[in-house]
Amino acid sequence: MALTRLKHMKKTTRSNLITFGIVIVFYLVVEALMAGGLTSSSFEGQLVPICAYVVLAISLNLTVGFLGELSLGHAGFMSVGAFAGVLLWTVLGKTLPAYVALPLAFLAGGLVAGIFGVIVGVPVLRLSGDYLAIVTLAFGEIIKNIINACYLGYDENGLHFSLTDAASMGLAPDGTTLINGAMGITRITKASTFTMGIALVLITLVVILNLIHSRTGRAVMAIRDNEIAAQSVGVDLTRYKLTAFVISAVFAGFAGVLYALNYSSLVARRFDYNTSIQILVFVVLGGMGNIRGSIIAAALLTVLPEMLRGMDDYRMLIYAIVLIVMMIFNQSPQIVAWRKRVAARFTRKKGAPAPQKEVA
């Protein structure tokens, strides 16, 4: 009964429901396995990062797959979100109950990442292609280096801040250091759980999928497909590019908070160029513009390196090769034509007999 209804549903609605189904089934299976004591602790430690990377991949897909702009600074948004969220959590977590402080921490992370999205997006979205990639790449590196040099603390006189070293903050002896330069934030009260991670994944899915299938999403995809034509039917390019870019940044911020609250310390080095590339690999491997693909790729590629620890030295090398192969596989005209021929042969086998037979 339910299945027949699923068959008659609109194609996009059905596809979305399957995506939600995959996430929920994954959650239930993992929870059941954990309850039965069938999971290793290293796998359990991977669960929150998996959720964070899934959210990152979905959000980057909005920029890369739906807006059609290559961004190499996604880890930068993750970083500012993580630091904002963790700071708020450290300060408020002591006084407010967790169910108030945690959502506030997430909101702060998303908000700060979104603000950075606007700051970077306004000038950068006038560029396109390689230039956009270069500027976002630089943004990620700049953010990393600035936070690495940040010293922040508070005492009874209020907040103290320095970009040189801990001493020049002028903190009273009984003051508390919040960010300690390259050492980052330490002694974080871990708060992230797998359930929280899955909840964030589901929220991200609802928002991004609804967005894509709305007027705004169509405007964004129209810009990707043909800027001049989009403009000619009255689509405001700057506005919709910025909307997509900022929403993408906000969710990277949420993911950053989720990720950071899974560990007892947080350093800016963790959100470097390699992390941005890693998220991009999830998106490219899962298929640009394919949300379900992003989810599966992010989950698999987070778990696999852990299982294949022996090959750790070669991971970035393998990523690079995979990226190149995927680009060729998806973009090279000859290979695309070859794939179409193969696909056509398969559909013909399944469907009606080949046309020659009909003639005979």
Added chain:
Amino acid sequence: MALLEVSNLGIAFGGLQAVSQLDMTIEKGHLYGLIGPNGAGKTTVFNMLTGVYRPTEGNIILDGKDITGKNPEAISKAGIARTFQNIRLFNEMSVLDNVKVGMHNQVPYGLWTGILRLPAYREKEHEMNRKAHALLKIFDLDEQADLKASQLPYGKQRKLEIARALATNPKLLLLDEPAAGMNPNETEELMQTVRSVRDQFGIAILLIEHDMNFVMGICEEIMVLDYGRMIARGDGKAIRNNPKVIAAYLGGD
């Protein structure tokens, strides 16, 4: 008052004066043709009318409002829609969605209405789907509504582009070589469609076309451009016998 009044319009790219001293009036509900040899500046005129290029001199008044030098979004909102010489569809989007993007400013709702699926979402999407299907039906495209635009055959892509332009609810429709690459049957069919679009929507249409049968067959008035200047305007017969036009096309002293 005329729907579109263009006076003394001109544009120079560096030292090259592509169009100069162009005057043009377009009345509501009429069909106009813009012809001329290659490089005469026809598409440049379209690009100025739609805000792709900013004219260096002159004025464009649409329905009493000065739209000279406005950007393409603003001009689309003001009521001019166009198609392109080299088809520009949203290739990865469905045929239906191409038309729905055309309704971007006709059936608007906000970002949050879409994300939170507020009641207005369902209502507006329903309205858009209904209107889009009706438009596609006129162009005999409703069967292919769910295909990707890039999967349509060439002739249908041209039609979809017109449907998308009409979705913006224009007062004036500009068609840039609508019959290019079509065979005689398709051209004949397109003539019927263009005529019926004009009758059904009551809009003015200005088209650039090299197929003289097409132009002579449906345009009530023809304007001839050569070296960026209008050298003649009138009905088909007058244009055909105009010595300046013959000289422009065939060469002469």
